[in-house]
Amino acid sequence: PLVSMTKMLQDANKDGYAVGQFNINNLEYIQAILQAAEAEKSPVILGVSEGAGKYMGGYGVVVAMVKAVMEAQGTTVPVAIHLDHGSSFEQCAKAIHAGFTSVMIDASHDPFDENIATTAKVVELAHLNGVSVEAELGTVGGQEDDVVGDIIYANPEECKEMVERTGIDTLAPALGSVHGPYKGEPNLGFKEMEEINTIAGVPLVLHGGTGIPTKDIQKAISFGTSKINVNTENQIQQTKKVREVLAANPDMIDPRKYLGPSRDAIKDTVIGKMREFGSSNKA
Ligand code: G3H
Ligand code: ZN
Numbered sequence: 001p002l003v004s005m006t007k008m009l010q011d012a013n014k015d016g017y018a019v020g021q022f023n024i025n026n027l028e029y030i031q032a033i034l035q036a037a038e039a040e041k042s043p044v045i046l047g048v049s050e051g052a053g054k055y056m057g058g059y060g061v062v063v064a065m066v067k068a069v070m071e072a073q074g075t076t077v078p079v080a081i082h083l084d085h086g087s088s089f090e091q092c093a094k095a096i097h098a099g100f101t102s103v104m105i106d107a108s109h110d111p112f113d114e115n116i117a118t119t120a121k122v123v124e125l126a127h128l129n130g131v132s133v134e135a136e137l138g139t140v141g142g143q144e145d146d147v148v149g150d151i152i153y154a155n156p157e158e159c160k161e162m163v164e165r166t167g168i169d170t171l172a173p174a175l176g177s178v179h180g181p182y183k184g185e186p187n188l189g190f191k192e193m194e195e196i197n198t199i200a201g202v203p204l205v206l207h208g209g210t211g212i213p214t215k216d217i218q219k220a221i222s223f224g225t226s227k228i229n230v231n232t233e234n235q236i237q238q239t240k241k242v243r244e245v246l247a248a249n250p251d252m253i254d255p256r257k258y259l260g261p262s263r264d265a266i267k268d269t270v271i272g273k274m275r276e277f278g279s280s281n282k283a
Contacts, residue, residue: 002067003078004132005102005227006169008043009203012226017278018217020209021045022270023084023231024062025052028263030069036270037077040280044077045102047084047229050091051145059083059098067099077283080132084229085147092122096131106147108136108174112158120166127167134227137162138174140207144231151176153189160199170203170227171196177208180232186212190219197224205229210236214276221278230273234266241265 005019012019022033024046037044048062056062066081082102083095092103105122107115119135126133138154140147154173163171173196175189186208197204203226206212210232212220217228241262246252274280 001078002070002101003080004130004169005045005080005082005134006132008045008078008080009132009170009226011282012043012279013203013224015282016221017282018206018221018226018228019043019045019279020270020273020277021047021082021084021205021227021229022234022273023047023049023052023229024056025235026056027065027069028259029234029266030066031073032263032266033270034069034073034075034079036267036274037079037283038073038075039267040271040274041283042077042274042279042281043079043283044274044279045080045082045227047082047231048095048100049084049145049147050087053083053095059095059100063099082134085136085144086122087147089118089121089125093125096126096129100131102132102134104134104136104172106136108139109149116162116165119162119168123167132169133166134170134172134205135162135166135168136172136174136207140172140174140177140179142179142208144179147179149174149179151178153192154196156192156195156199159196160201163200163202168202170205171200172205172207173200174207177206177212179208180210182211186216188212188216188220190223193220193223193225203227209233209273217276228273228277233273234269237265237269238262
């Protein structure tokens with residue numbers, strides 16, 4: 001069923017695993033990720049960036065596609081459709097009205113009080129509609145679509161205050177993670193993560209999941225990380241497969257013949273992440 005992230009993340013938090021957010025770009029991503037979730041009996045979050053939403057023809061198209069694929073594939077595991085890095089109240093409202101079950105408001109580039117005010121407004125509308133809300137403090141490094149940032153660590157006291165003043169369901173404290181590949185090993189602020197986990201009182205989110213070593217993933221989960229976002233890794237594996245198939249078959253023109261195998265590459269990648277995050281057999 002389509003659900004918000006609230007119970008999904010609370011269950012994960014209690015039970016010591018993380019639910020993966022996998023970003024979607026088109027029909028094949030939806031099919032592959034939902035196939036993986038069903039095969040693994042894992043809850044799953046489909047992440048939709050504003051850019052990807054636009055690419056697919058708008059939030060309404062996204063919701064219609066996801067619902068149709070769930071029905072066609074006989075999806076039984078819990079699925080959330082989540083706006084990733086929503087840039088404004090208006091974008092979050094559009095996603096909520098289109099039927100998204102979860103939104104992220106990323107006002108992390110604004111001053112703290114503005115971030116709080118925008119986030120609180122989103123929470124009010126979202127909760128009236130049974131939709132969960134994720135907010136961000138500090139900034140994730142690197143670039144995803146139009147979201148560009150330098151690494152800025154979240155302040156633990158502000159995290160506590162944000163949860164109290166806004167009623168968010170989950171918080172993404174940026175602690176050194178990066179969108180896209182890491183230059184060298186990631187340097188995550190586990191000391192701060194532990195502190196935030198103790199005082200904030202909500203499940204935490206880790207952005208920039210691509211390229212984080214398993215030992216760090218496990219450490220993050222042990223410090224209350226209940227949602228891990230992965231985007232780039234699926235793109236890398238999908239595109240690698242397309243190149244491979246086209247290089248081996250220079251005359252190939254039927255898109256199904258290269259998009260089909262690359263869809264399987266996404267599915268296999270997602271299955272690997274679900275096992276790593278411990279969400280398999282938790283649906
Ligand atoms: O919001 C999405 C993520 O934080 C994805 O990060 O592309 O580094 O896996 P990634
Ligand atoms: Zn992110």
